[in-house]
Amino acid sequence: MDKSQAFLQCANCKKILFSIEFEQNLRVCPHCGHHHRLPAKLRIDLTFDEGSFQELDTDLRSIDPLSFPEYEEKRKGAEAKTGTFDSIISGSARIDDNPVSIAVADFTFMGGSMGSVAGEKITRTLERAAEHGMPAIVFCASGGARMQEGLLSLMQMAKTTAAAARCAEVGVPYIAVFTDPTMAGVLASYASIADIIIAEPKALVGFAGARVAKQAGVSKVPDDFQTAEFVFKHGMLDRIVPRKEMRSTLSTLVKTLGGNLRTELIKEDVPHG
Amino acid sequence: MDKSQAFLQCANCKKILFSIEFEQNLRVCPHCGHHHRLPAKLRIDLTFDEGSFQELDTDLRSIDPLSFPEYEEKRKGAEAKTGTFDSIISGSARIDDNPVSIAVADFTFMGGSMGSVAGEKITRTLERAAEHGMPAIVFCASGGARMQEGLLSLMQMAKTTAAAARCAEVGVPYIAVFTDPTMAGVLASYASIADIIIAEPKALVGFAGARVAKQAGVSKVPDDFQTAEFVFKHGMLDRIVPRKEMRSTLSTLVKTLGGNLRTELIKEDVPHG
């Protein structure tokens, strides 16, 4: 959707929307309630205290360790298109004054896929949380592991999960938010073992992408299959939270679950802005 | 079944059996494989090293703390019929030379129901296991909590479970064997949180007794409902083990799971015979 235009069309209900209204409504369609995807930077602005975000890990760059066909071109194209270097933005921020360690995925960068850099950024985000006693908040949006980095991508599943286990070990809360879509290798690693899992309405959430599942012979599926609503019904989510309530929900959870951290664990060298 | 008779009839397939053969076959019907219930003492003889069993906790006697209608009479009747004082026999024994802390339920004593004495004996069995680093083996056979002792019975569920948690804490294996029937308050406490759960074939295993379930409006049930086979299919059992393989299975598990105990934990004052 081009912000420069005065009007645009909802991809879901096809109704025509006023751009300004659409933005004010946090890119949720006022007619059908469809939650349109958000760029990572906008998500950060909408969720955390104004000006509190300090980006970290900005010096990490993906390379092409397998010489995988077309990987370089695809990645360069994504860099040009998004102006960022990979599918995760990480750093520290505050939410109602409480410091948090955060990572936000950008689906527009190669489908939010997790290669070595994304895995490293998630890992550092969770390690910083554990080390400095700040709750971790991760917004997920990914098609899964980045197959162009082969086994290195698969191992990011293990690495990020190990970092989440560190948070659990030291008693730091870790909250994951599933936005559209949260799939495959990301869902099957750090996303699903958060203490608290929240999803945006109607977000696609599942293990096997349609093409992989078809390849494996999966055919008839329920109507709501792999939606946030399906996954919630099946006990995998704590809540489905509309975008306009996301900030306040996260803030309350940081306050309650992280309540005993603030007095005991937080150190002076917290890397936040 | 009266052992003094030369012949008897299988309660399941109605065939006539030779008493001696029946006994040699561990009271398993040679025709239909039905596992007839065993008295606790016989179970001990069949399972543990000859002469190794030393009964403990023999001085515990149930009383009637609620003045519950007919409780005294029923209990006295059961004592007269069984020659024991409650539904659990507890003590120490050896299995292929490895010391174990054991408890065996007797269904003939008021349906194996758990009141204060049964709960205390199970608790002591598990505490002795934890304290002396001996694996615990408990043979269950019970209709559930003994309602004639009211809340005191309900609390035996918590007490025995707490003792099982002690075993887990110190790393002592606890094996439960479900024999026919293992139900309600016993199933919903110490029985179900054993490390290893084994059942005899076709044993009745379930939460809600038929009358209670009917009272709650439960009607259509699967054919194999509340059998060991049903429960196994639903992931609640490790194995269904025929009686003739029970001793060797338990012995192997004591050897492997308790393997690191023997050198590290066992103390000199193990109370076994």
Add this chain to the structure above:
Amino acid sequence: MAKNFDEWNRPLKELEDGIDKLKDFAKKETNPAKKTDLESKIDELEKRRDNYIEVMFQRLGPWEKVLVARAPKRPYTLDYISAIFTDFVELQGDRRGFTDNAIIGGPAMLDGKPVMVVGHQKGRNIQERQFRNFGMAKPEGYRKAIRLFDMAERFRMPVISFVDTPAADPGVESESRGISEAIAAGMFKMFELTVPTVAIVIGEGGSGGAIGIAASNRVLMLEHSVYSVIPPEGCAAILWRMPERGADAATALKLTAEHALQLGIIDEIVKEPKGGAHRDPLEASQIVKSAITRHLAELTPLAPGEIKNERYEKFRKMGIFEVA
């Protein structure tokens, strides 16, 4: 014997309906003399009502306690939560494929301090009742509670349990997913905790369904709640094959708070407002809150290991028998 609360409560209800009607008349009455007359009549009836409640609740029998514990307007877990805590966020899911609505829970603040709240939840109308499965939790309810207990331990939050269930769900689905294991695992997890835990029976403390979230350092009972190893109707069905003799079974089972205290099962009886918690839910909440905070204040200074041991020793002592 009345079969349910409404039947038992009818005389009082009629008296109160009468008072309400007179009040309506009095409001509309323009003749001062008649108005005074009506008002003194109302006064008298209100005194009669208060007296009736006084007498009625002075010594409720066990079956009457069962009826009051099941009163449709009795405050439920969510009522207490909204009155006692701030910042409650309900968390859901067993993370194994299922959700349950008969056990609810989540983190909250109690006087500015983080706690984890768990409780059975009943429904007030027919849709709500079905949604809540009449307060009968399935395995996934206990597994959700266990997940919350784990979080409480991880983040050092005391656990408050509100107990109010007729029993755990006894259906085929629950059996097939291991309702027995779920209850046992709930207790097991509670005994592993090193944070303070307080449970309060606010209505029905139904058997395994109750103890699965109530193996706590301190167990309290509201004055007119009941706690039982088996629902009285189920007991009557087994003992006499007559479920309708629930009142006799209630007497035999000694399921009142007084008995529980005498038997060493609970730590305190929490007084209810006059006429029962349903007559003044907010006051009831304040009384409950002060009892909870008092017990937490006693437990909080203890070291984690002591908290765990205290709980073990408390349950370890339960049971009454003779040593020959």
Add this chain to the structure above:
Amino acid sequence: MAKNFDEWNRPLKELEDGIDKLKDFAKKETNPAKKTDLESKIDELEKRRDNYIEVMFQRLGPWEKVLVARAPKRPYTLDYISAIFTDFVELQGDRRGFTDNAIIGGPAMLDGKPVMVVGHQKGRNIQERQFRNFGMAKPEGYRKAIRLFDMAERFRMPVISFVDTPAADPGVESESRGISEAIAAGMFKMFELTVPTVAIVIGEGGSGGAIGIAASNRVLMLEHSVYSVIPPEGCAAILWRMPERGADAATALKLTAEHALQLGIIDEIVKEPKGGAHRDPLEASQIVKSAITRHLAELTPLAPGEIKNERYEKFRKMGIFEVA
């Protein structure tokens, strides 16, 4: 490109069938001269066979490795268990309502010392394959494994994982019970363990389905096994929308043991008997056993905390990127 092992193996199979036939003739032959003639022919063919195998296996391409890793006669987990361990007792159930037959496990003895064994299990005939769901585990498989990991930790037993799965089960049932959570929880639990853990990829190391039981202190691969982030056919389906280009995808994915070692993913390549593990399962088992015991011997002296940290540091280093 051959589509499967049997097609690829056909020339060798025909050669061996020929040898077998000649041996039959030789056995029946009574004329000594003809017998000698046949025997020298057999000798020659056997040399040709050995030579063929030598050449064939000297530098298997990635797709050939995939075919060999999937060979129907390749030893499976239970074959290794029966050859390497004693006293194995298979344990079952997730204790949550479900059982799985694609992941198996239980305690056993390794040279007289207790260990916990876990592994994927494939089937050899059509019934077995269906029973084992083609080695594709459902959530309950990983949850059973987690239960075994817990027991291993409690009883201080090292964990040995045998990895052999095309992928985790992607069906509707698995999604609805949280296959993703189950895999993640499997890894999570493995990172919590303070006992030594060793995993060995014996056939297919299929993506999340594999790593769910393979986040171990040491990860080994059999020489002709493969380990991949996605099945090559799935990769081809996504990249080129042509699942039949699996061989190209296999090359691109760098899924061989050599590559895994180069990329720092695994610790050791375990040599297979000449012509692959399926040609001599017992020898293969002995080689695997000695590799496992060697790694366990290195890990066992470490303190529990060191074992856990070593594992963390090992995986922490994985990934290749530049720092600008």
